[in-house]
Amino acid sequence: MPSPATPPENVIEVQKVSTRFGDHLVHAELDLDVRRAEIFALIGGSGSGKSTLLREMVLLQQPTAGHIRVLGVDLANLGDAPALALRQRWGVMFQHGGLFSALTVLENVGLPLREHTDLSDTLVDEIAAWKLALTGLAPEAGAQYPSELSGGMLKRASLARALALEPELLFLDEPTAGLDPDSAAGIDTLVRKLRDLLGLSIVMVTHDLDLLWQVADRVAVLGEGRVQGVGTMAELSHRNHASIRPFFDGPRGRAAYAQARREH
Numbered sequence: 001m002p003s004p005a006t007p008p009e010n011v012i013e014v015q016k017v018s019t020r021f022g023d024h025l026v027h028a029e030l031d032l033d034v035r036r037a038e039i040f041a042l043i044g045g046s047g048s049g050k051s052t053l054l055r056e057m058v059l060l061q062q063p064t065a066g067h068i069r070v071l072g073v074d075l076a077n078l079g080d081a082p083a084l085a086l087r088q089r090w091g092v093m094f095q096h097g098g099l100f101s102a103l104t105v106l107e108n109v110g111l112p113l114r115e116h117t118d119l120s121d122t123l124v125d126e127i128a129a130w131k132l133a134l135t136g137l138a139p140e141a142g143a144q145y146p147s148e149l150s151g152g153m154l155k156r157a158s159l160a161r162a163l164a165l166e167p168e169l170l171f172l173d174e175p176t177a178g179l180d181p182d183s184a185a186g187i188d189t190l191v192r193k194l195r196d197l198l199g200l201s202i203v204m205v206t207h208d209l210d211l212l213w214q215v216a217d218r219v220a221v222l223g224e225g226r227v228q229g230v231g232t233m234a235e236l237s238h239r240n241h242a243s244i245r246p247f248f249d250g251p252r253g254r255a256a257y258a259q260a261r262r263e264h
Contacts, residue, residue, distance in 0.1 A: 009036045010069075011169055011201045012057060017066035019052055026052050027063065028225035039195055039202045039215050043247060044222035050205045051173070053222070057203065058092055058171055059083055071168060088116055090169040091162030095177055097154045099146040105132065105157045106142030112164040131160040136190060152183030156190070163194070170194070172204035176211055188214045209247065221247070 012034035019027040026049040034040045042050040055061045056068055059075060068075045073086050092098075099108045110128035113119055119127070132142055135156040146154060155175060162170060175191065176184040188211050195202055206212065212219055213233050221229045221236065223243025229236050237248050 011036050011071055013069040015067045017063045020064045025225055030226055032220050032227050034203055036201050037199055038217040041212055041216040041219045042205045043219055048222040050222050054205050088165050089167060091167040092171045093158045093162045095174040097158040099158060101146055105144055109161045109164055131163050135160045151179050155187055170200050170202045174206055175204060176208045191215050
């Protein structure tokens with residue numbers, strides 16, 4: 001059992017990462033880390049590079065310079081076989097669901113299991129049904145197609161598929177975008193529940209201030225190519241940097257802060 005003084009194990013380490021698209025500099029020697037079993041959020045204004053960083057973390061693109069280590073593995077120049085093995089240790093919930101329209105929800109959730117395991121079709125369907133239940137969907141949702149689901153149900157189905165291979169690490173891209181307040185609140189609760197139940201480490205990109213206050217353990221604010229601040233929302237609320245203040249000033253920021261204070 002580690003002593004209280006032992007630093008938390010990092011599941012992601014970003015070291016001196018720079019990213020360029022032509023003459024446009026997105027990241028300038030960016031550094032941050034994500035600890036095991038925490039819910040970590042990336043926020044920032046449009047063009048701050050948060051989605052680009054997420055893509056780099058999940059091997060969808062390479063930074064121009066620097067290193068990203070995920071689950072102890074350096075992503076630079078990773079061969080096909082090690083990359084495939086690493087991808088099976090994380091799950092990704094894409095902003096627009098990313099489900100295949102021609103497959104039922106149950107088939108979508110079971111697809112990673114069919115691709116990467118030798119399990120029977122019956123067992124795959126049973127596991128997929130369990131993952132759907134875990135994310136709060138009724139059994140009959142599995143027989144539907146993605147186009148037949150509401151926005152909130154589609155997010156939950158995408159999350160169920162991200163959990164199919166029992167990942168250690170979960171990436172969420174705008175998990176509440178486009179949802180009504182009640183559906184968004186349900187996703188907030190679900191994210192916390194899954195972290196606590198499964199011991200997941202979770203990285204999310206979001207603009208949802210309620211989600212940030214209610215769920216995130218730590219938040220990194222990106223701006224001007226760098227990390228402008230890292231901490232809890234309460235800690236960041238006292239910072240005066242121009243990249244940070246928009247998340248606390250204005251009607252939405254003040255309302256989310258007031259709601260968080262009432263609930264804590």
